Amino acid sequence: xxxxxxxxxxxxxxxxxxxxxxxxxxxxxxxxxxxxxxxxxxxxxxxxxxxxxxxxxxxxxxxxxxxxxxxxxxxxxxxxxxxxxxxxxxxxxxxxxxxxxxxxxxxxxxxxxxxxxxxxxxxxxxxxxxxxxxxxxxxxxxxxxxxxxxxxxxxxxxxxxxxxxxxxxxxxxxxxxxxxxxxxxxxxxxxxxxxxxxxxxxxxxxxxxxxxxxxxxxxxxxxxxxxxxxxxxxxxxxxxxxx
Amino acid sequence: xxxxxxxxxxxxxxxxxxxxxxxxxxxxxxxxxxxxxxxxxxxxxxxxxxxxxxxxxxxxxxxxxxxxxxxxxxxxxxxxxxxxxxxxxxxxxxxxxxxxxxxxxxxxxxxxxxxxxxxxxxxxxxxxxxxxxxxxxxxxxxxxxxxxxxxxxxxxxxxxxxxxxxxxxxxxxxxxxxxxxxxxxxxxxxxxxxxxxxxxxxxxxxxxxxxxxxxxxxxxxxxxxxxxxxxxxxxxxxxxxxxxxxxxxxxxxxxxxxxxxxxxxxxxxxxxxxxxxxxxxxxxxxxxxxxxxxxxxxxxxxxxxxxxxxxxxxxxxxxxxxxxxxxxxxxxxxxxxxxxxxxxxxxxxxxxxxxxxxxxxxxxxxxxxxxxxxxxxxxxxxxxxxxxxxxxxxxxxxxxxxxxxxxxxxxxxxxxxxxxxxxxxxxxxxxxxxxxxxxxxxxxxxxxxxxxxxxxxxxxxxxxxxxxxxxxxxxxxxxxxxxxxxxxxxxxxxxxxxxxxxxxxxxxxxxxxxxxxxxxxxxxxxxxxxxxxxxxxxxxxxxxxxxxxxxxxxxxxxxxxxxxxxxxxxxxxxxxxxxxxxxxxxxxxxxxxxxxxxxxxxxxxxxxxxxxxxxxxxxxxxxxxxxxxxxxxxxxxxxxxxxxxxxxxxxxxxxxxxxxxxxxx
Numbered sequence: 001x002x003x004x005x006x007x008x009x010x011x012x013x014x015x016x017x018x019x020x021x022x023x024x025x026x027x028x029x030x031x032x033x034x035x036x037x038x039x040x041x042x043x044x045x046x047x048x049x050x051x052x053x054x055x056x057x058x059x060x061x062x063x064x065x066x067x068x069x070x071x072x073x074x075x076x077x078x079x080x081x082x083x084x085x086x087x088x089x090x091x092x093x094x095x096x097x098x099x100x101x102x103x104x105x106x107x108x109x110x111x112x113x114x115x116x117x118x119x120x121x122x123x124x125x126x127x128x129x130x131x132x133x134x135x136x137x138x139x140x141x142x143x144x145x146x147x148x149x150x151x152x153x154x155x156x157x158x159x160x161x162x163x164x165x166x167x168x169x170x171x172x173x174x175x176x177x178x179x180x181x182x183x184x185x186x187x188x189x190x191x192x193x194x195x196x197x198x199x200x201x202x203x204x205x206x207x208x209x210x211x212x213x214x215x216x217x218x219x220x221x222x223x224x225x226x227x228x229x230x231x232x233x234x235x236x237x238x239x240x241x242x243x
Numbered sequence: 244x245x246x247x248x249x250x251x252x253x254x255x256x257x258x259x260x261x262x263x264x265x266x267x268x269x270x271x272x273x274x275x276x277x278x279x280x281x282x283x284x285x286x287x288x289x290x291x292x293x294x295x296x297x298x299x300x301x302x303x304x305x306x307x308x309x310x311x312x313x314x315x316x317x318x319x320x321x322x323x324x325x326x327x328x329x330x331x332x333x334x335x336x337x338x339x340x341x342x343x344x345x346x347x348x349x350x351x352x353x354x355x356x357x358x359x360x361x362x363x364x365x366x367x368x369x370x371x372x373x374x375x376x377x378x379x380x381x382x383x384x385x386x387x388x389x390x391x392x393x394x395x396x397x398x399x400x401x402x403x404x405x406x407x408x409x410x411x412x413x414x415x416x417x418x419x420x421x422x423x424x425x426x427x428x429x430x431x432x433x434x435x436x437x438x439x440x441x442x443x444x445x446x447x448x449x450x451x452x453x454x455x456x457x458x459x460x461x462x463x464x465x466x467x468x469x470x471x472x473x474x475x476x477x478x479x480x481x482x483x484x485x486x487x488x489x490x491x492x493x494x495x496x497x498x499x500x501x502x503x504x505x506x507x508x509x510x511x512x513x514x515x516x517x518x519x520x521x522x523x524x525x526x527x528x529x530x531x532x533x534x535x536x537x538x539x540x541x542x543x544x545x546x547x548x549x550x551x552x553x554x555x556x557x558x559x560x561x562x563x564x565x566x567x568x569x570x571x572x573x574x575x576x577x578x579x580x581x582x583x584x585x586x587x588x589x590x591x592x593x594x595x596x597x598x599x600x601x602x603x604x605x606x607x608x609x610x611x612x613x614x615x616x617x618x619x620x621x622x623x624x625x626x627x628x629x630x631x632x633x634x635x636x637x638x639x640x641x642x643x644x645x646x647x648x649x650x651x652x653x654x655x656x657x658x659x660x661x662x663x664x665x666x667x668x669x670x671x672x673x674x675x676x677x678x679x680x681x682x683x684x685x686x687x688x689x690x691x692x693x694x695x696x697x698x699x700x701x702x703x704x705x706x707x708x709x710x711x712x713x714x715x716x717x718x719x720x721x722x723x724x725x726x727x728x729x730x731x732x733x734x735x736x737x738x739x740x741x742x743x744x745x746x747x748x749x750x751x752x753x754x755x756x757x758x759x760x761x762x763x764x765x766x767x768x769x770x771x772x773x774x775x776x777x778x779x780x781x782x783x784x785x786x787x788x789x790x791x792x793x794x795x796x797x798x799x800x801x802x803x804x805x806x807x808x809x810x811x812x813x814x815x816x817x818x819x820x821x822x823x824x825x826x827x828x829x830x831x832x833x834x835x836x837x838x839x840x841x842x843x844x845x846x847x848x849x850x851x852x853x854x855x856x857x858x859x860x861x862x863x864x865x866x867x868x869x870x871x872x873x874x875x876x877x878x879x880x881x882x883x884x885x886x887x888x889x890x891x892x893x894x895x896x897x898x899x900x901x902x903x904x905x906x907x908x
Binding site (some may be wrong): 018019021022023025026029030032033034035036037062063091093094095 | 248252255258261262264265266267269495497498499545546547548549550551
């Protein structure tokens with residue numbers, strides 16, 4: 001998002017609970033309504049149908065939760081970013097909570113291109129902890145990991161191994177609420193995204209990702225791994241509550 | 244377990260559009276259930292996306308939750324995939340607000356907006372774990388209530404519904420709550436007792452309190468079983484909308500739904516008198532909301548919801564007194580970003596309308612919709628939709644000349660006295676509309692939407708024999724052939740679905756078994772074409788020993804007892820019959836808002852009056868109301884084909900109502 005005239009801002013938000021069943025598009029519409037409810041001075045596109053200048057990051061699958069969603073929005077006037085997280089959260093559906101806001105540096109690259117990896121915490125069903133650990137170890141040691149996808153009505157086998165950056169079974173005491181084995185998973189988003197459910201299926205046919213939480217998104221730059229709020233901040237702003 | 248969410252949640256990963264089942268809309272309530280409160284579950288028997296915006300349901304949701312002695316939650320028909328998951332997992336229908344078991348509510352209240360949802364009502368009752376037939380219910384089961392326009396012929400659903408509300412629900416839901424509350428306090432013993440009490444509430448029809456006597460295939464009489472049960476149930480009507488500024492907190496869904504915008508009802512009722520239009524007949528008289536209240540509801544509603552579009556809803560929004568000033572102010576004086584869109588979903592066909600539409604749609608002039616309904620002036624006189632060709636051509640000329648590129652025209656076919664020249668007139672109008680458009684842009688397009696006419700109770704056409712399936716197919720074919728290479732596209736409603744609608748529209752109590760049969764054979768979501776099969780309905784009629792043609796295509800006679808004669812919308816039967824006879828003479832009737840009363844019966848019987856801010860017709864209202872074409876550009880003279888048929892301004896005729904209209908945003 002370019003900051004030629006306006007004030008670009010990057011928000012981080014969480015999507016937790018029942019609201020995880022709404023789509024990426026629905027989240028975008030909820031933010032647009034929240035911006036209007038709070039009368040934020042949005043910058044609009046010029047054209048027949050003026051639209052607010054908002055751009056969202058990587059889509060999150062319907063049903064998955066997240067503590068690390070981001071969006072960039074351009075404002076016409078500077079606002080007090082300290083108040084933003086609480087104000088916006090109140091106007092958003094329950095479960096969508098804004099946890100940070102920073103002013104963006106000029107000409108910061110778009111979220112979609114900048115983010116290189118995402119991390120998930122997955123509640124796995126279909127095997128006990130020992131079996132999952134073995135399957136993970138084997139998967140990481142293999143040069144390729146085939147998974148079947150349906151593309152344009154045809155079944156094709158794709159290799160998801162290049163997208164799998166890391167996978168680790170959490171200690172026993174880290175079981176999720178329903179007592180499932182928990183796995184941390186890091187997935188590359190370039191050149192295209194891969195779903196955690198697809199990785200799990202490739203790791204073991206019988207394994208299913210029952211509960212998925214996106215915990216981080218990362219921007220890799222000059223060898224360093226940066227959190228998107230830090231990566232392109234114009235000025236540091238103390239973060240509001242992190243849920 | 245009062246909260247079923249833990250049981251519902253795992254199912255959601257396996258269904259389409261899981262957000263249909265989570266609630267959480269802005270404006271949703273989580274009321275506290277208590278033994279001294281009557282709990283209502285308001286169920287819309289169609290998908291969430293269709294049902295969520297329903298204003299009637301939202302109004303009652305708020306009114307009930309404001310009461311100390313009631314709580315209300317909502318539910319919608321689960322789609323086929325979710326129904327399968329629920330049945331597979333043994334999970335009942337639930338409310339979306341607090342995910343409470345539907346069968347644990349005191350009242351299950353359904354909105355009957357169309358006949359083809361009837362099988363969904365049975366399915367929802369069954370999914371709630373409640374016996375579908377009223378006679379099998381026990382004292383601990385909920386009381387099943389139904390309201391909405393289709394309740395004006397309650398008989399086809401009489402086997403399944405304990406109590407119907409006839410007319411507007413704002414006041415009567417409170418009175419029903421009091422009766423049911425007393426029953427709960429008394430230990431909820433006799434179901435018959437509470438139903439008999441409910442039968443005494445004005446506007447409430449309890450079918451179990453009435454016996455139907457037949458005379459061969461005909462109904463001889465629908466008779467109360469007890470002396471204290473009224474022989475006739477009159478509709479309820481709120482006298483003044485100013486007292487009911489609801490919904491105050493319109494629900495804002497998280498997913499896209501139909502009519503996804505702020506909706507503000509600007510008036511109720513319509514006296515244009517279109518003879519096919521049940522809504523116009525049963526919602527009389529006209530009651531306008533005060534202009535200032537409309538503005539307040541728009542301002543506060545936009546502020547609260549975050550919507551960027553508002554619709555001013557009614558059966559004919561351009562008829563609202565002072566609509567031009569209201570529209571101009573709303574468009575030009577919006578606070579904030581100035582990006583607020585406005586739509587008037589039901590508009591007349593005339594240049595005044597296009598003038599308003601151009602005020603609203605300053606940019607992105609994509610499509611405008613008009614509903615002439617009939618293809619010739621003669622048939623439009625028959626149906627009392629008195630739009631002249633000049634009106635139509637002026638409107639479309641105005642539209643195309645001001646930048647619109649698509650015009651959509653709604654027509655009905657299978658109307659009384661319709662001849663092939665009337666049907667073919669539809670194609671001729673459409674061809675001429677394309678010619679008008681091509682003067683301005685070679686991209687001009689015109690879509691004709693053709694629906695088969697289903698006669699409705701409490702209208703002058705309630706005696707008319709509907710066209711059969713073959714005849715409607717033939718008429719659609721006529722228009723289709725005549726539109727070849729015209730540049731106009733044709734869409735039509737499935738004549739087979741029209742036939743099934745006809746069975747239920749004017750059915751009697753015997754049709755209940757047919758509805759149950761269709762439901763048991765898996766016939767849910769019948770208004771969804773991919774789920775509809777007329778064979779199910781034909782088979783069900785045959786299985787019940789009933790003749791579908793007798794119900795659908797037969798003309799009724801003057802002396803026939805109609806199955807809904809004991810339900811009153813206030814319209815005198817004599818008035819309707821005379822209007823039916825007048826229609827056969829192609830004789831129009833003016834709008835009584837701006838002409839002397841011709842005693843349809845509603846105002847006089849119910850001591851009501853029109854509530855209109857202005858005693859004069861709106862500017863530009865055509866046909867005897869002073870047509871003003873100045874805002875729409877000049878009329879293309881070559882299309883003034885029948886100057887002699889313009890109605891005389893003095894005797895004038897009305898023009899119309901429920902325009903599916905110019906949607907601007």
